[in-house]
Amino acid sequence: MxxxxxxxxxxxxxxxxxxxxxxxxxxxxxxxxxxxxxxxxxxxxxxxGLGELEPPRGEWERIQASLEEILGPDDSIVPITASPSWRRRLISSGPVQAAAALALFAGGIFAGLQFTGAGSSSPANVLAGGVIPAVIPATGADRELYDALNEFESMGTPLRQVGFDQPDGGTLDFDAFEAARYAATLEGIIQVLRERLQEAPGDPFASGYLPYALDQRQRLAELLEANGPGSSVVEW
Amino acid sequence: MEERELVARAKAGDREAMGELYEAHARRVYTVVRRLVGDEHLAEDLSHEAWVRAFEKLHLFRGDSAFGTWIYRLATNVALNRLRRSSKRDTVESSANLPRIVKAPDDAVVNQRVLSLALDQLPPGYRRVLVLHDVEGWTHEEIAQQLNCSAGTSKSQLHKARARMRKLISPPTSEEGGARGEARL
Structure with missing residues (x-):
């Protein structure tokens, strides 16, 4: 060619x-x-998979100094390392909300869609936690999402071969092309869910599904990155 | 203490509450600014500027969104405005002038450090779209709204940026400047 x-x-x-x-x-x-x-x-x-970066050392002190110039002195200034309990609460609020949304999703409240069980081995099933739409939505975002899930259904099972569901993390002899296609489809689904959430921020299906899809993407990224030289994955 | 309460206290001038808000969101703010501007020193200045501006203008925060979303957007705006101003002075480098980040041909893993270095070397126009879309997860519609362009332009910039990134991080080949990108479908 x-x-x-x-x-x-x-x-x-x-x-x-x-x-x-x-x-x-x-x-x-x-x-x-x-x-x-x-x-x-x-x-x-x-x-x-790029992680967050540490802010420069002393940034808060410099901000405080600037605030002092703008807002005037403050007698209550304390080191921000004090009181770890508030930090725990702030950090925990995100996962708690995500878990609540996922529970809502698992509970079967799907914003007008009806779901039913699917084949237990398909990537769609792995991703969707065992449910795909049973009634084909005619148009719009629901139809888009339905098509995306079905795209998964029609694909191979690179993730199973990668070993998402294996206790030891699975093997690395997966089909790199299929894995890449899977990743691309996953991106498409994430995109659709984000757009859906933009239109309807409270959509329980999208808000429950999206964290799970993002988590899958992160796990796939980690697995791909861990799959180093000498593996069957096409090298850079 | 709930974040809403922290915000209320910070609005009243409580520096401890401000510190707690800073601590909760400092990494996220610095990260997005750093990746957008591609320069450590500039990122330090802009992150600082974003936080000072946030606390100075905190009375304008109505609580329609989470504080984290608000400061993230504010910091993104600060960074993008700076890029906008500086892009008038910058000239877009040709790919021939860009330093290549050399990788051994058998390096199978996309090293995150290499990726970050390559990101810094992208022209600002490419970098901002790539960072917003591929790293930060914005949609093309959101990017278009933010950058005052069309979603199509955002997509086009993204694909060019990815192509440039590939050049930056790929091993030199005998096809350099050859087949790919010239015999096209």
Whole structure:
């Protein structure tokens, strides 16, 4: 094969894997482009796994000094390392909210969608915790999400092979291309959920599902990163 | 103490409450600013500026969103405004002028440090879209609204940025400047 996909077109496939059938077909047949897709996908996954950075040392003291100039002196200044209990409360509030949302999701309140059990081995099932829509939504965001979940259903099972459900973390001899496709589809689902939450911030399905999907993405990123030189994954 | 209460105390001028709010969100604020501007010293200045401005303008915070969301947005605005101002002076580098971050051909893992270094080397216009979308998880619509451009422009910039990143972190090949990107579909 002499003609290859432009890298920007391959990049677009990462975000909208269903938008360019011709490009997808080309990927199936062209190893070089497939490798490029996998590389971009790994880079994308690595971005989402970038951790937070430590603020510069002494930043708070400098801020305090500036505040003193602007707001005047304050007698109650204390080191911010005091009182760890408030920190625990702040830190714990995020996961508690996410868990509550997930519980709501698991409880079956789905903003107009009806769900039923799916095959126990499919990636969609792994991701959705055992439920996919049973009634096909006609249009709009619900339909988009339904299509995304079904896209998962039609894919292979790279994550099972990676070993999300294995106590030891699973094996590394997964199909890198399928894993990359999986990652791309997961990105699509995350995108759809975010847009849905933008439109309806209280949507219980999206708010329950999104943290789980993000967690899966993080785990996949960690697994891909842990899959070092000498493995079957295409190298950078 | 609930964050809402901390905010109320901070609005009344309580520095301890401000300190607690700072402690809770300092990493997130510094991280987004640092990644957007691609420079440690500038990030220190802008992070400081964002926090001072936040406490100075805290009376304007109505509590419609969480304080963390508010300060995050404020810090992002501070960083993007600085980029906007400086982009008028900057010229976009050609890829030929960009230093390559050399990686051994058998380096199979995307090292996070290498990725961060490469991010810093992107032209600001590419970096801001890449950081907002791929790192911070913004949608193209959100980016478009923030940058006053179309979602299509945001997408286009993102794909160019990823392509540039690939050049920066990929091992040199015999096809350098050759097949990919020229014989295209």
């Amino acid at each position: 002499t003609d290859h996909l432009h890298i920007e077109r391959i990049s677009a496939l990462l975000d909208e894997p269903w938008s360019d059938l011709a490009a997808e077909q080309h990927l199936e047949a062209c190893e070089e482009c497939r490798t490029e897709f996998e590389r971009l996908s790994r880079m994308r996954m690595a971005f989402s």
